[in-house]
Amino acid sequence: MQSVRTNRHISKILIYVLLILGVVIWMIPFITSIMTSFRSNDEIMTYGFLSLPKTLKFDSFVAAWQRGNLKQYLPNSFIITVPSLVLTLFLSTLSAFALAKYKFKGRNVILGIFVGGMMLPFQILLLPVFRLTEAFGIYDSYWALIGIHTAFQLGFCTFVLRNYMVTIPDSVSEAARIDGCNDFTIYSKIIMPLVIPAMAAVATLEFTWIFNDYIWALILLRSEKLMPVTAGLAKLQGQYVMDWTVITAGALLAAIPTIIIFVALQRYFIQGLTMGSNK
Amino acid sequence: MKRLGLVLMVVVFMITAFPVFSGGQAETVVESKQTMVIYNSMNGDPEPRRVDEALVAEFETENSDIEVVHSIIAHEDFKTAIRAYLTASTPPDVLTWFAGNRARFFIDKGLIMDISDVWESEGWNDSYAKGWQAMSSVDGKQYFLPTSWYWWAVYYRPSVFEKYGLTEPQTWDELMNVCETLVDNGIAPFTIGTKYRWTAAAWFDYLNMRINGPEFHINLMLGKESYADDRVKDVFEKWGMMIEKGYFIENPAAYSWAEAIPFMADESAGMYLMGDFIRDSVPATISDDIDFFRFPIIDASIPVGEDAPTDGYFIAANSQNPEEAKKLLAKFGSKAAQEFNASELGRLPTNGDVDTSMFNASQQKGIDMINSSDFVAQFYDRDTTPEMADEGMNAFMEFWDNHSAADIDRICGRLEEVRQEVFAQ
Amino acid sequence: MGKTKKAKLYNPWAPWLFLAVPLLIYLVWVIGPMLYTFFLSLTKWDGLSAPSFIGIKNYRKLFDDPVFFISLKNNFVWIAFFITIPVILGLALAMALNRDIRGSKIFKALFYSPMVLSLVVCGLIWSWLYNPTQGLFNAVLEAVGLEHMAQGWLSDPTYALGSVITVAIWRQVGYVMILYLAGLQSVDPFLVEASLIDGANKWQSFVHVILPQLRPMTVVVVVISIIDSLRAFDLVSVMTRGGPYNRTSVLANFMYIESFNNYKMGYGAAISVILFMISLIFIIFYLRVVMQEEN
Numbered sequence: 001m002q003s004v005r006t007n008r009h010i011s012k013i014l015i016y017v018l019l020i021l022g023v024v025i026w027m028i029p030f031i032t033s034i035m036t037s038f039r040s041n042d043e044i045m046t047y048g049f050l051s052l053p054k055t056l057k058f059d060s061f062v063a064a065w066q067r068g069n070l071k072q073y074l075p076n077s078f079i080i081t082v083p084s085l086v087l088t089l090f091l092s093t094l095s096a097f098a099l100a101k102y103k104f105k106g107r108n109v110i111l112g113i114f115v116g117g118m119m120l121p122f123q124i125l126l127l128p129v130f131r132l133t134e135a136f137g138i139y140d141s142y143w144a145l146i147g148i149h150t151a152f153q154l155g156f157c158t159f160v161l162r163n164y165m166v167t168i169p170d171s172v173s174e175a176a177r178i179d180g181c182n183d184f185t186i187y188s189k190i191i192m193p194l195v196i197p198a199m200a201a202v203a204t205l206e207f208t209w210i211f212n213d214y215i216w217a218l219i220l221l222r223s224e225k226l227m228p229v230t231a232g233l234a235k236l237q238g239q240y241v242m243d244w245t246v247i248t249a250g251a252l253l254a255a256i257p258t259i260i261i262f263v264a265l266q267r268y269f270i271q272g273l274t275m276g277s278n279k
Numbered sequence: 280m281k282r283l284g285l286v287l288m289v290v291v292f293m294i295t296a297f298p299v300f301s302g303g304q305a306e307t308v309v310e311s312k313q314t315m316v317i318y319n320s321m322n323g324d325p326e327p328r329r330v331d332e333a334l335v336a337e338f339e340t341e342n343s344d345i346e347v348v349h350s351i352i353a354h355e356d357f358k359t360a361i362r363a364y365l366t367a368s369t370p371p372d373v374l375t376w377f378a379g380n381r382a383r384f385f386i387d388k389g390l391i392m393d394i395s396d397v398w399e400s401e402g403w404n405d406s407y408a409k410g411w412q413a414m415s416s417v418d419g420k421q422y423f424l425p426t427s428w429y430w431w432a433v434y435y436r437p438s439v440f441e442k443y444g445l446t447e448p449q450t451w452d453e454l455m456n457v458c459e460t461l462v463d464n465g466i467a468p469f470t471i472g473t474k475y476r477w478t479a480a481a482w483f484d485y486l487n488m489r490i491n492g493p494e495f496h497i498n499l500m501l502g503k504e505s506y507a508d509d510r511v512k513d514v515f516e517k518w519g520m521m522i523e524k525g526y527f528i529e530n531p532a533a534y535s536w537a538e539a540i541p542f543m544a545d546e547s548a549g550m551y552l553m554g555d556f557i558r559d560s561v562p563a564t565i566s567d568d569i570d571f572f573r574f575p576i577i578d579a580s581i582p583v584g585e586d587a588p589t590d591g592y593f594i595a596a597n598s599q600n601p602e603e604a605k606k607l608l609a610k611f612g613s614k615a616a617q618e619f620n621a622s623e624l625g626r627l628p629t630n631g632d633v634d635t636s637m638f639n640a641s642q643q644k645g646i647d648m649i650n651s652s653d654f655v656a657q658f659y660d661r662d663t664t665p666e667m668a669d670e671g672m673n674a675f676m677e678f679w680d681n682h683s684a685a686d687i688d689r690i691c692g693r694l695e696e697v698r699q700e701v702f703a704q
Numbered sequence: 705m706g707k708t709k710k711a712k713l714y715n716p717w718a719p720w721l722f723l724a725v726p727l728l729i730y731l732v733w734v735i736g737p738m739l740y741t742f743f744l745s746l747t748k749w750d751g752l753s754a755p756s757f758i759g760i761k762n763y764r765k766l767f768d769d770p771v772f773f774i775s776l777k778n779n780f781v782w783i784a785f786f787i788t789i790p791v792i793l794g795l796a797l798a799m800a801l802n803r804d805i806r807g808s809k810i811f812k813a814l815f816y817s818p819m820v821l822s823l824v825v826c827g828l829i830w831s832w833l834y835n836p837t838q839g840l841f842n843a844v845l846e847a848v849g850l851e852h853m854a855q856g857w858l859s860d861p862t863y864a865l866g867s868v869i870t871v872a873i874w875r876q877v878g879y880v881m882i883l884y885l886a887g888l889q890s891v892d893p894f895l896v897e898a899s900l901i902d903g904a905n906k907w908q909s910f911v912h913v914i915l916p917q918l919r920p921m922t923v924v925v926v927v928i929s930i931i932d933s934l935r936a937f938d939l940v941s942v943m944t945r946g947g948p949y950n951r952t953s954v955l956a957n958f959m960y961i962e963s964f965n966n967y968k969m970g971y972g973a974a975i976s977v978i979l980f981m982i983s984l985i986f987i988i989f990y991l992r993v994v995m996q997e998e999n
Contacts, residue, residue, distance in 0.1 A: 050832055164887070
């Protein structure tokens with residue numbers, strides 16, 4: 001018993017050491033960007049890209065906020081991201097449920113269509129989709145972006161959620177059916193609560209992607225006042241002026257919402273099982 | 280679960296509420312204004328942005344019945360987005376763009392509006408030099424409005440030149456002497472950051488213009504001369520010799536153009552062939568210690584050509600508000616607007632009515648340099664087609680690492696193949 | 705048996721009712737433009753005027769284009785790295801962090817953080833780390849006496865691709881970790897406990913109990929990794945734009961330059977279609993193997 005316990009201790013310590021080492025290596029670029037954001041451009045020009053900051057300056061953050069006009073762009077990012085995220089998650093749970101819990105003719109073809117839609121580099125779809133939004137009369141509106149994000153992410157979400165639902169034993173839904181539940185109740189009351197971990201994970205990823213999108217906004221919008229925060233960041237890069245510290249500060253500011261979402265959602269995909277806790 | 284339901288409700292509320300509150304669409308015309316004009320520009324940098332917005336505000340006060348829906352898009356992205364803009368049913372009416380071949384490409388596709396009437400009514404046919412007019416015309420009609428330009432030159436730090444007893448070289452031999460002296464003192468003569476490739480194209484432009492003359496250069500750009508020509512090989516040979524002798528910093532492809540400036544700041548490199556916008560990026564510690572000279576003459580018997588890229592405006596062919604757009608264009612081309620641009624940004628004006636006494640010594644030196652030249656080119660990637668420019672700049676990068684005679688033959692051979700394909704159409 | 709019983713239990717229209725809206729949206733917004741792209745690949749189109757039909761000319765030209773083959777090779781290298789290193793590291797992290805250890809939340813957030821930083825800044829910061837004169841990598845190499853290995857990492861044709869893929873892996877690990885963390889929630893803890901009680905050690909129970917239950921998520925991770933490697937674009941475009949002279953070019957990047965810089969949308973569409981075909985072959989092959997194992 002004693003040796004088992006020490007073994008366990010050793011393995012725990014080993015895991016910690018590896019994790020900390022990994023995090024340190026993983027964080028080098030991030031720490032570098034934080035350091036850069038506190039420096040000034042002249043300092044970088046004079047002392048080099050990676051030397052330590054001489055003084056702690058928040059000027060770059062202020063400049064990024066003002067010059068990148070983040071106050072104007074940030075709400076747009078939410079107006080685009082939140083509905084896209086909710087719609088794509090909701091719709092993909094429907095399609096994933098159908099593809100995971102029913103056996104019907106053409107099921108594999110439909111799944112193939114969802115996965116196949118991801119296989120084209122999406123940049124080639126930019127102009128065809130632009131034409132589509134023109135045809136719908138929604139070019140240069142939030143709806144154009146909400147439409148394409150919702151639709152385009154359906155492939156990924158359906159695929160992930162479907163494969164997660166497959167792991168839920170069929171006995172669960174069959175029991176409910178025998179109890180007289182209809183199809184929609186099985187979906188909403190039985191399966192959905194069990195899929196929360198996967199939905200939280202997918203939501204985190206989707207938020208990251210949609211929030212950081214720029215190229216769709218660039219092609220489907222013409223008006224600056226509708227543009228998401230990434231357009232503000234792009235502007236910080238400048239044509240002739242390369243203001244590194246402001247660019248990094250802006251990127252760090254723009255990353256905050258995504259981090260918050262991650263922290264908020266992560267408890268949903270870790271709760272379930274706690275292996276190795278040896279209670 | 281309860282909390283999740285609450286979150287869902289908030290979210291659903293946000294979905295429905297946000298687009299409604301914010302109007303959903305951008306075209307919410309302010310009621311007090313009868314008409315509007317949509318203007319998209321690529322002046323993303325802080326100072327140009329400020330001036331751009333100030334001009335728009337001025338226009339709105341002068342024309343109280345017109346609302347300007349102004350969007351500023353980052354420079355590089357604007358070049359991508361313009362494809363959608365020009366084919367949209369409601370395009371931006373007025374757009375910023377590059378003069379020369381880049382504008383010609385759209386003119387040939389019928390995407391740019393004929394603005395001869397504006398040139399006529401504003402008197403630009405008289406107030407703009409003939410060169411600007413020619414640059415904006417196709418078959419005698421004007422489509423473009425050039426408004427500002429800058430020059431390219433070799434930039435250096437006078438204090439460093441002084442330290443080693445050097446003076447501004449006028450000829451190739453003098454330049455080689457300067458390079459030798461710097462190398463002997465452990466300084467790389469030229470800094471350059473070729474990560475985004477275009478900086479190398481400046482070297483090709485200048486060597487070709489100095490060795491073979493501007494006429495050959497521009498014909499090569501237009502696809503009328505062969506890249507396999509021995510004259511092109513001469514350019515690569517001279518350039519390769521400089522690389523071979525260590526006249527450039529090591530690993531230039533690791534740096535963007537601005538990341539290569541610190542080598543001048545810490546005196547590990549002496550000179551930089553660059554556009555005048557370099558001044559916006561040099562650190563304050565050396566900003567008073569920067570001067571420039573004309574790229575040295577190699578063959579005194581041939582005409583002198585310079586690169587001076589020009590920017591301006593045009594109106595989209597299917598503009599929905601052409602009258603307002605023309606008014607805005609008239610504003611941008613006016614003497615007052617160009618003087619404002621020049622005094623605020625140091626951009627050189629195209630309108631000949633602008634009072635030249637307002638320029639500082641450096642601007643005057645640049646203007647004199649261009650005025651005393653025989654030919655003005657735009658720049659490699661503005662003078663030739665986008666595809667040829669892409670292949671060419673890739674070739675310059677390959678050449679930088681491989682510059683034996685056999686490599687040069689191979690690279691020129693491939694460029695010639697591309698030229699034949701691109702210009703066959 | 706099970707099948708027939710189920711068939712009686714539910715309305716045959718039920719799955720189609722669930723599918724109707726999402727499928728319709730997907731068909732209109734994604735599959736439609738995609739089929740249109742297939743058509744465009746048979747045309748000459750500058751993105752501005754009307755496309756003109758030219759048959760398979762674009763494809764013929766593609767197979768004569770050396771850049772296409774460099775890009776293709778690079779995509780395969782990318783796949784090879786992507787379906788191994790990030791998948792293993794991501795799974796290892798998910799296993800290590802899926803427990804009540806102190807700070808596990810922080811660790812998770814930190815490993816995910818590369819995903820949230822804007823790509824432009826990722827490219828910028830990494831190019832500084834790779835910088836030949838002041839960069840961290842060369843400094844470390846010099847410090848440990850390996851200065852002969854110091855490089856201009858992103859400008860050297862030999863190392864540039866590896867240097868870009870390294871950054872891609874750095875971003876990808878957190879992504880795979882998230883998917884596996886979710887996947888682990890569906891693993892039945894009683895089966896794991898039972899195997900441990902039966903005398904299996906941790907490694908055995910991981911291989912024989914946990915991994916098989918994670919299989920559906922592994923299918924997702926591998927399929928996504930293949931698709932993402934073939935569509936790789938952003939990092940190449942911000943770090944090297946395919947340079948030095950196309951050595952780090954990948955198909956999506958090649959496609960983007962041809963379509964958007966060179967105004968050859970038809971040619972770009974042909975590249976995309978080839979890319980689609982390659983994805984399809986890979987994924988069908990992979991799913992075959994997986995299915996066979998299952999049966």
